[in-house]
Amino acid sequence: MSETSDLPADEESDVPDMRVYLPHHEEWTVHIKRTWDKQYCYNKSPGEDYFHGILAGELYLQRGDEKYCLQCALRNRYVTLDRLFWQNGPRPPRKMPM
Numbered sequence: 760m761s762e763t764s765d766l767p768a769d770e771e772s773d774v775p776d777m778r779v780y781l782p783h784h785e786e787w788t789v790h791i792k793r794t795w796d797k798q799y800c801y802n803k804s805p806g807e808d809y810f811h812g813i814l815a816g817e818l819y820l821q822r823g824d825e826k827y828c829l830q831c832a833l834r835n836r837y838v839t840l841d842r843l844f845w846q847n848g849p850r851p852p853r854k855m856p857m
Contacts, residue, residue, distance in 0.1 A: 776842075777840070778840070778842065779829065779833075779838050779839070779840060780838060780839050780840070780841065780842065780844050781820070781837070781838050782838075782839060782844050782845070783837075786822050787820050787821065787822050787837070788820070788821050788822075789818060789819075789820055789821075790818070790819055790820075790821055791816065791817070791818055792813050792814065792815050792816065792817050792818075792819060793815065793816075794815060795815050797812065798812065798813045798826065799811065799812055799813065799826070800812070800813055800819070800826060800827055800828045800831050801825040801826055801827055801831070802827060802831040802834070802835065804830075804831070805834075811828070813826065813828055817829075819832075820832050820837060820838065
């Protein structure tokens, strides 16, 4: 087994590329929830009438007071799995120097 993975070396090549990209990264921060204090995602999942929790050890995104689990960030298209997002998507307006 490899020192960096729990998978046998022959199975490491079968792991899909699961990188997550944040196209408009200037407005966001990424956090790891490190406590068991109650913290909730800013969105409700489809078909649910409650806000779901963010668990200790879970990665989440924050913009101001809004906190999103990765699943909701993907669903709302704040993040993408498309590695070529910078070529395919619309670009934010350029900020003119003062």
